[in-house]
Amino acid sequence: MPGGLRPVVRLTALLARRAVLLAVLLATVFAAVELLPGDAATATAERGESAADLAQRRELLGLDRPLPSRFIDWMTGLPTGDLGTSAHGRPVAELLSGPFPNTLLLGGLALLLTLVASLALGCWAALKPGGRTDRTVSSTATGVLALPEFVVAVALVLVFALWTDLLPAVTLTDADGSPASWQMLVLPVLALAVPQIGWNIRIVHAALADEAKAPHVETAVLDGLPRHRVLTHHLLPGALPTIAAGIATSTGMLLGGAVVVETIFNYPGIGSVLAGAVTDRDSPVVAGVVAVTGTVIAGVLLLADLVRAWASGDRT
Numbered sequence: 001m002p003g004g005l006r007p008v009v010r011l012t013a014l015l016a017r018r019a020v021l022l023a024v025l026l027a028t029v030f031a032a033v034e035l036l037p038g039d040a041a042t043a044t045a046e047r048g049e050s051a052a053d054l055a056q057r058r059e060l061l062g063l064d065r066p067l068p069s070r071f072i073d074w075m076t077g078l079p080t081g082d083l084g085t086s087a088h089g090r091p092v093a094e095l096l097s098g099p100f101p102n103t104l105l106l107g108g109l110a111l112l113l114t115l116v117a118s119l120a121l122g123c124w125a126a127l128k129p130g131g132r133t134d135r136t137v138s139s140t141a142t143g144v145l146a147l148p149e150f151v152v153a154v155a156l157v158l159v160f161a162l163w164t165d166l167l168p169a170v171t172l173t174d175a176d177g178s179p180a181s182w183q184m185l186v187l188p189v190l191a192l193a194v195p196q197i198g199w200n201i202r203i204v205h206a207a208l209a210d211e212a213k214a215p216h217v218e219t220a221v222l223d224g225l226p227r228h229r230v231l232t233h234h235l236l237p238g239a240l241p242t243i244a245a246g247i248a249t250s251t252g253m254l255l256g257g258a259v260v261v262e263t264i265f266n267y268p269g270i271g272s273v274l275a276g277a278v279t280d281r282d283s284p285v286v287a288g289v290v291a292v293t294g295t296v297i298a299g300v301l302l303l304a305d306l307v308r309a310w311a312s313g314d315r316t
Contacts (some may be wrong), residue, residue, distance in 0.1 A: 084284030103269035122204025135175030144198030
């Protein structure tokens with residue numbers, strides 16, 4: 001195979017694997033919602049509706065058809081951006097068009113904070129291996145990564161909203177549905193980022209420690225190069241693939257944790273949409289949320305794979 005085509009083939013194969021995994025995940029979501037007690041017709045029925053009314057509603061929603069048939073029909077519209085219709089008759093794409101950008105903003109800011117903080121603290125600890133700074137950062141990171149997002153969120157509300165009144169505990173929205181001020185983003189972003197910062201500090205620290213054992217790094221140290229130069233020119237380049245994989249993994253954790261954090265802070269994201277869809281047994285909405293978040297996560301994982309290939313020198 002010509003060398004120029006090899007990267008294209010690898011990228012195509014990687015995209016195909018991601019697409020298959022997403023399709024399997026979506027099928028699992030459809031099946032899981034189907035296994036819940038009741039169905040969308042019953043969950044969205046008004047009080048006093050007769051059995052005939054429910055039967056008519058089931059037929060209108062397509063619930064009288066086999067699950068595989070409904071799933072295949074839903075999947076055929078996915079490439080065109082058609083996410084189906086909710087149990088309330090509203091297009092799912094329209095239903096998600098407002099909340100999902102808010103969730104992306106929240107998750108993106110949390111991911112950026114995670115990247116900056118974990119790199120800074122992990123590198124700071126690695127510059128003084130075995131010292132007090134190293135022990136303090138490592139032990140703190142271990143304790144923080146064990147905290148669920150809702151515990152961090154409640155602690156932040158107590159300290160910064162109830163006790164000190166520095167930041168708002170709930171999110172108010174503008175006319176377009178976005179947060180009314182940047183202050184309302186601070187606590188949700190911190191609640192999401194803190195556990196992932198702890199996780200990624202450990203990854204950065206371990207990657208740098210492993211890279212420090214490499215012969216070229218030991219040679220640089222013996223040559224008397226300053227610590228910061230050894231870090232930036234010898235340690236970080238070799239540790240970059242592992243760090244990129246850790247950050248990419250955090251993307252899924254951040255978007256998953258956003259559902260809980262958005263509920264606590266009344267944030268206008270997809271958390272409330274997903275909760276309502278599960279209550280209504282609304283398979284197209286639940287699958288639509290999974291599809292858009294899964295696509296974002298797959299994109300970040302693909303970017304991480306490209307970074308790892310570049311850092312490893314695999315350009316053929």
